[in-house]
Amino acid sequence: MVFKGKIPKCSGREAGFTLLELMVVIFIIALAAGIVLPRLPEPEGTRLKSSARNLASGLRFLNDQAIITKKVYRLHLHLGENTTRITELSPSGEELQPGDQFMGRRLIEEGIDIEDVNVPALGVVTEGEVIIPFGPGGVADGVTIHLKGGEKHYTVTANPSGGKVTVQDGYQEVTS
Numbered sequence: 001m002v003f004k005g006k007i008p009k010c011s012g013r014e015a016g017f018t019l020l021e022l023m024v025v026i027f028i029i030a031l032a033a034g035i036v037l038p039r040l041p042e043p044e045g046t047r048l049k050s051s052a053r054n055l056a057s058g059l060r061f062l063n064d065q066a067i068i069t070k071k072v073y074r075l076h077l078h079l080g081e082n083t084t085r086i087t088e089l090s091p092s093g094e095e096l097q098p099g100d101q102f103m104g105r106r107l108i109e110e111g112i113d114i115e116d117v118n119v120p121a122l123g124v125v126t127e128g129e130v131i132i133p134f135g136p137g138g139v140a141d142g143v144t145i146h147l148k149g150g151e152k153h154y155t156v157t158a159n160p161s162g163g164k165v166t167v168q169d170g171y172q173e174v175t176s
Contacts, residue, residue: 044111048149051112055084055145055156056165058107062086063163065100066134073098075132077145079114079125111149118144118174138163144174 062073072089086103087095098104108114117130120141132143138160145156155172158165 044149045152047109048112048147048152048154051108051149052147052154052156052167054107054109055147056167058084058086059139059156059158059165060163061102062134063138063158063165066136067138067163070136072136073103073134075134077114077117077130077132079117079127079130082108082113084108108147113148115146115148115153117146144172146171
């Protein structure tokens, strides 16, 4: 069989991408995603849950520290500013900044609101500052703190007996 006609010439390079080129492009896209995605804002529900857990661990830690060190600590909740601050009470009654790093960290993330605080001695407080004391026996009264992020709520409750702290999804009413 003899072929009569022109044989098409192949150029040195066909149109398309090589495997190496595709791998480089995928690597660059993955690298860009790895840098950008962690910097994106977290969904509000995640920040709310994280804030509730941070607040609960802070309450547990304060309760334990007060019992172990036999010192008095105060948790200041600023409802208008949605911030917390921890102080240590000196024997002379002066409020000092505690030496422990953990007590200086932010317990409630930006954009999360302290909706209200329920302390038996004060009732439900919705504005201003609430100071929760932790003495050598731990937290004297129970406390319930309602956090809000968007339309979601979380309830953080510290019980006076045993220092148990619970985190519950939703706005939970306190029953005495």
